[in-house]
Amino acid sequence: MTLPGNRPSWLTFDCYGTLIQWDEGLLAAMDRILSAKGGDIDQPAFIATYDRHEHALEEERPHRSFKGVSAIALERAMGEFGLAFTPDDAEILTSSIGRMPPFPEVVETLGRLKAAGFRLAIISNTDDAIIAGNVAQLGGHVDRVITAEQAGAYKPTTQIFHHAWKQLGIGMNDLVHICASPHLDLAAARRLGFRTVWVDRSTGRKPLSDYSADAVVPDLEKVPGVLAAAGWM
Template sequence: MTLLHTPRPQWLTFDCYGTLIQWDEGLQAVFAEILQRKNAPQIDAARLIALHDRHEHALEQTPPHRSFREVSGTALQLALAELGLRGDAEDANRLTERIGQMPPFPEVVAALQQLKARGFRLCIISNTDDGIIAGNVAQLGGTIDRVITAQQGGAYKPSRQLFDYAHTQLQVAKEDVVHICASPHLDHAAARDMGFRCVWIDRGRRSPLPDYTPDATLPTLAGVPALFDTLGW
């Protein structure tokens, strides 16, 4: 697939965590804090992250729909239990508080400002709660026009329900949007199944899906304005 000879989009939609916000770095720091609090510094934070991710993704796709705060806290408790540790409310609160404080990648605000100046409207579509993501959005220089969350849509990616909800809220067809993301497992799966245009920000931390090729691939968000220059957008 390619973006050549396709229409200029009205909206650019973005995944938040890992695309705009330093997710991996933030998780590493907060899980190390939690393990230190448990007097378990011998356990690698990366191991706890992997367990947490597995439980989190399973809970997100298991009815009934629950808030991200509940999903993330329960996943943390289950992950800690696998390591022989007991989780508590303080752990869950610390995690969600830190998520909202995670900063953007260094190039993100300038790239968003350039895209905004070119007349694109910018929207985040994220697997989170409104109250959590507000702290992240506040760090993006006032560039974001809309924030659509799993809390609002009642579903988590990769379910197309959240993307269908977003397109309805933006009052656009999928042809009027280009989605920009770093997550193959969540966002590429939806792009494959729904057929919307997608730019992959490949920060070298995720493996691509075996049955999907994004329309364009860039190492950071900084390359998006130049890519759009080549397309006449």
């Protein structure tokens, strides 16, 4: 697939699942929380329940911090599984997120993209304090970080993307967005029309039935090749 349009000035990225090992880190955090509760818990089913509550809470108004969203989602999920919740459980989860590492190829690839003249930004459904630990692991290559806390809204709403573009001082055609989440980032692209590269890391997340990304790659290492094919590197 060849990306359409002119060379973008910015490449924007989803963070968790795209740059940072979210699924692996979430499983480790949940294992720590659930193992202390005893019993045999189906972790994939539990995480799916947590995700359902998290996404529902992110759509509610007034806007909640991600720290607040994750705590309520965890409490509700634990309630569905008959587990007693304590504030310490939420602290284990939120404190673990900033320590989640990047995928092995990410830092080197971001460096290649930066050296090619692109400016790099993250647009993420999180709080500033939480993502700071993740960004610190990205080799100093990221120019800007836009969070749901700053925008007062979560993806896939158009509000967070419009806020990000205003902060970056660019229009929709001045960027390509690189992401792993079909139902957050690609859903927003379907609505707004910005160019996308979907990083399909074979996690089982399904593409949208009525939208196709402009390019699909299995990991971030393949992104420079896609940009080179478009004549941009």
